[in-house]
Amino acid sequence: MSADQTTSGGFHHAQDKLTFLLSLVPYLIQQTQVSVHDAARHFGVSEETIREAVLLIAVSGVPGSDSNYQHGDLFDIDWDAFDQNEIIITQLVAIDDSPRFSAREASALIAGLQYLQSLPENVDSAAYSSLAAKLARGASETPSQVIVSPAATNESFARVGDALSRGVQLEFDYRDSRGQSERRRVDPLRLDSDNDDWYLRAWCHSRRSVRTFRLDRIDALHVTDLAIDHRPSDVHLSDSLFDTSGEHTTVVLEFRPEALGLLGEFVPEGTRVTRSGDMSRASVRVAHFHGLTRLVAGLAGVARVVDPPEARQAARRWALDALASYPDATSSETTSSETTIANA
Amino acid sequence: MNSDAPVAVEERLFSLVLALVSTEIGLTKAEILGAVQGYRQKFVPGGDNSSLERQFERDKDDIRELGVPLETLESPTDPGNNQALRYRIAKGDYDLPSDITFTPEETTLLNLAAMVWREGSLSGESRRALLKLRSLGTEGSKQLIGYAPRIRTRDAAFAPLTDALDRGVLVRFSYLKPGEQNARERTVAPTAVVQHQGRWYLQAIDQKADAPRTFLLSRIVGPVVATRAATPRPASPTAGDDALAELDQIWRTHVARVSVRPGTDAESRLGKRRGSIRHPDGTISLHYTDLALLADDLAAFGPEAVVISPPTLVDAVRERLLAVVASHSDAVDAV
Structure with a gap:
C-alpha cells in the first residue's frame, strides 16, 4: 500500500526529490553494495528513479577552495558495478547519516500512531510512548501539538x-x-x-x-x-470506498462552499463544482435517494437538493415524517443554553 | 561540468546542503551564489544578482521546512551587515542521533502511521518522513497487513492552523457559533490542533478574553489569516492532551435519550456508538460532546430516531427538520 505513494513516475516536488537524495545516500553507504532492484523495492520507487538519483549523486559534491568543483570533492561510485546494476559508493562527501525529521513530519507520525493505538496486534501504550519519544528526539525542532484520539472500534x-x-x-x-x-x-x-x-x-x-x-x-x-x-x-481495491460511476440517477446538490468536505463520498474527487451566487453546486450520481436524503437532513442550512423534484420531495418527506413524531411546536425556537464548543 | 546545461532544482538544493554541511565557519551569500552548483551558472560577478538572491531565500526556506537546521551567523566584526552573514548546517544538528533506530515491528507501525495521512495537508510530510525512515535500511515486518486506516483533514482551516501552530504566530478568523446569526472575528494564539471522535478542534488562547478556548474547525467561516505577531507565551506542552481530556469529560457527562424504530439503520448504528446503552424499552442513551453536532447526526436519521431528552436537543433537531422542509419546498414541485 505505502508504495503507492511514490509510483514509478518518481517524485513531483523538489522538496521530495531532495529528501529522497538525502535519504538515499546514507542508505547506500550503510548497505555498502546494493542492487538497483533492491534499492528500488526498499524505497518503493522505480529502478529508473534510483538510477537517475545515483547519477546525480555521483556528480555532486562541494566547491573547493578556488570555488570550483574538483574530482576529490565529489561523490563517486564504482562505475563498472553500476553497469551491472549494482550500486557501490566509493567516495562520500559531507553527509553520511540519515537526516532528522522536521517538526511537522514527526508530529504527523506521532499523531498517526495515536490514531492506530486501538488496532488489534498493536503495541501497548508503553511501547507507543517510547516510539513517540524517539520520534520527538529525532526531530530538528519540538513537534507541534497535533493530537488524535485513538480510532473508535467496536x-x-x-x-x-x-x-x-x-x-x-x-x-x-x-x-x-x-x-x-x-x-x-x-x-x-x-x-x-x-x-x-x-x-x-x-x-x-x-x-x-x-x-x-x-x-x-x-x-x-x-x-x-x-x-x-x-x-x-x-483483488484490486481502489482508495475510494464507494464507486458511484456506474449509478444512473443524477442529482444536483447546492451547498455552502466550505461544506464541500462534509459531503464526503457523495461528491467524488474530480467532480465539477460550479458557483451559484454565494453557494456551490455539483451534479452527482446516486443509486437511490435514500442516502442522499439522510445526507441533506444532517446538513440543514448547509446543503440541499436542487434537482430533480422527486429527490427534493423525498428530502422534504423524510423531514416531515420525522417532525410528525414530535408533539406540535409549542416551545418557541429556543437557542438559549445549548452545550456547544467554544463557549467564548 | 558544462555550465550551460540547466541545473535541476533538486541538484541545486542538494549541492547547497552539501556545501553548507561541509563548512565550519559558514559561507557568505556571495560565496554561495558564486560557487555552488545551480547558482554559479547564473551568477554575474559584480553585476545585479537580485533574482538569484531571491532564489536563494526561497531555497533556504524550502530546506528548513524539511527539518534541515540551516543556521544564519552574524559576523562578529560586522554585526547587522546583511552581506556579512554566514550560512551553515551544523552536522551534529543535521544527523539523526545515532542511537535512534527502529525495529522491523516499529518500522511497520510507522509505515502505517504515515499511511494514515495519505491524503490532505500532511501527506507531503508523511511521505518525506517515510523516506527518512527508509534511509535507515530497516524493512518492516509483515504484520498489520489488511488495514488501510485514514485520517481526513477535510476542514479548510486545518492547513493554515497547523502551519501557524508550527510558526508560533497569532491567527485571525471568523467563527460562527451555533444558534448565532453572524460569525464573529477572533484573534487567538493556537496551542494545539486535536481530533476527537472524528472532528477537528483548535485549542487556543483567545486574545480578547485572555483565556483558553476550544473551537470546532468546521465552524470557522472563510479564511484563516496568519498574523506576523508571535504568540505571547509558548504553548503548554500538554495543551493538546488537556484539550482531549476536557472534550472527553464533556462527552462523559452529557447524555441524550433517543427512541429508535426497530429494524432501522438508526437502531443499528446509534446502538453501536461508543458508550451508548440500549434500554429494554427500545430507547438508547448516547453520550455527546456538542449538542449541535449530535442534532445534525440525529436529524439525518429522520423518522428513524426521535429525541426524548434533553429538551434543548429536541428543539435543535426540530429546528433542523423544519429547515430541511423549508429548503426543499418551493413552487416548482408544490403541485
Whole structure:
C-alpha cells in the first residue's frame, strides 16, 4: 500500500526529490553494495528513479577552495558495478547519516500512531510512548501539538481483524440504509477507516463482487472455518470506498462552499463544482435517494437538493415524517443554553 | 561540468546542503551564489544578482521546512551587515542521533502511521518522513497487513492552523457559533490542533478574553489569516492532551435519550456508538460532546430516531427538520 505513494513516475516536488537524495545516500553507504532492484523495492520507487538519483549523486559534491568543483570533492561510485546494476559508493562527501525529521513530519507520525493505538496486534501504550519519544528526539525542532484520539472500534472489529489475518470467510447480517437486512457470506480483504468510521472491504459471495460494508451496520457476526476464495493480493481495491460511476440517477446538490468536505463520498474527487451566487453546486450520481436524503437532513442550512423534484420531495418527506413524531411546536425556537464548543 | 546545461532544482538544493554541511565557519551569500552548483551558472560577478538572491531565500526556506537546521551567523566584526552573514548546517544538528533506530515491528507501525495521512495537508510530510525512515535500511515486518486506516483533514482551516501552530504566530478568523446569526472575528494564539471522535478542534488562547478556548474547525467561516505577531507565551506542552481530556469529560457527562424504530439503520448504528446503552424499552442513551453536532447526526436519521431528552436537543433537531422542509419546498414541485 505505502508504495503507492511514490509510483514509478518518481517524485513531483523538489522538496521530495531532495529528501529522497538525502535519504538515499546514507542508505547506500550503510548497505555498502546494493542492487538497483533492491534499492528500488526498499524505497518503493522505480529502478529508473534510483538510477537517475545515483547519477546525480555521483556528480555532486562541494566547491573547493578556488570555488570550483574538483574530482576529490565529489561523490563517486564504482562505475563498472553500476553497469551491472549494482550500486557501490566509493567516495562520500559531507553527509553520511540519515537526516532528522522536521517538526511537522514527526508530529504527523506521532499523531498517526495515536490514531492506530486501538488496532488489534498493536503495541501497548508503553511501547507507543517510547516510539513517540524517539520520534520527538529525532526531530530538528519540538513537534507541534497535533493530537488524535485513538480510532473508535467496536466489538466486531477485533473479530473481523482476526478473520483477515487467518484468511477465513465471515458471515453476518447486513442492514443497508433502507433497513433491509440480509445474511451475507464474504471473503474479507481489508479494513479501511475514515476518521472514526470503519469499513470492511470484502468479496461478497451473494453479490459475486467486491463490496464495502460499514462495520456499524454488521450484526450477528460469525467467523467461519472456511478458507477465503479471493485473496487480498488477487483483488484490486481502489482508495475510494464507494464507486458511484456506474449509478444512473443524477442529482444536483447546492451547498455552502466550505461544506464541500462534509459531503464526503457523495461528491467524488474530480467532480465539477460550479458557483451559484454565494453557494456551490455539483451534479452527482446516486443509486437511490435514500442516502442522499439522510445526507441533506444532517446538513440543514448547509446543503440541499436542487434537482430533480422527486429527490427534493423525498428530502422534504423524510423531514416531515420525522417532525410528525414530535408533539406540535409549542416551545418557541429556543437557542438559549445549548452545550456547544467554544463557549467564548 | 558544462555550465550551460540547466541545473535541476533538486541538484541545486542538494549541492547547497552539501556545501553548507561541509563548512565550519559558514559561507557568505556571495560565496554561495558564486560557487555552488545551480547558482554559479547564473551568477554575474559584480553585476545585479537580485533574482538569484531571491532564489536563494526561497531555497533556504524550502530546506528548513524539511527539518534541515540551516543556521544564519552574524559576523562578529560586522554585526547587522546583511552581506556579512554566514550560512551553515551544523552536522551534529543535521544527523539523526545515532542511537535512534527502529525495529522491523516499529518500522511497520510507522509505515502505517504515515499511511494514515495519505491524503490532505500532511501527506507531503508523511511521505518525506517515510523516506527518512527508509534511509535507515530497516524493512518492516509483515504484520498489520489488511488495514488501510485514514485520517481526513477535510476542514479548510486545518492547513493554515497547523502551519501557524508550527510558526508560533497569532491567527485571525471568523467563527460562527451555533444558534448565532453572524460569525464573529477572533484573534487567538493556537496551542494545539486535536481530533476527537472524528472532528477537528483548535485549542487556543483567545486574545480578547485572555483565556483558553476550544473551537470546532468546521465552524470557522472563510479564511484563516496568519498574523506576523508571535504568540505571547509558548504553548503548554500538554495543551493538546488537556484539550482531549476536557472534550472527553464533556462527552462523559452529557447524555441524550433517543427512541429508535426497530429494524432501522438508526437502531443499528446509534446502538453501536461508543458508550451508548440500549434500554429494554427500545430507547438508547448516547453520550455527546456538542449538542449541535449530535442534532445534525440525529436529524439525518429522520423518522428513524426521535429525541426524548434533553429538551434543548429536541428543539435543535426540530429546528433542523423544519429547515430541511423549508429548503426543499418551493413552487416548482408544490403541485
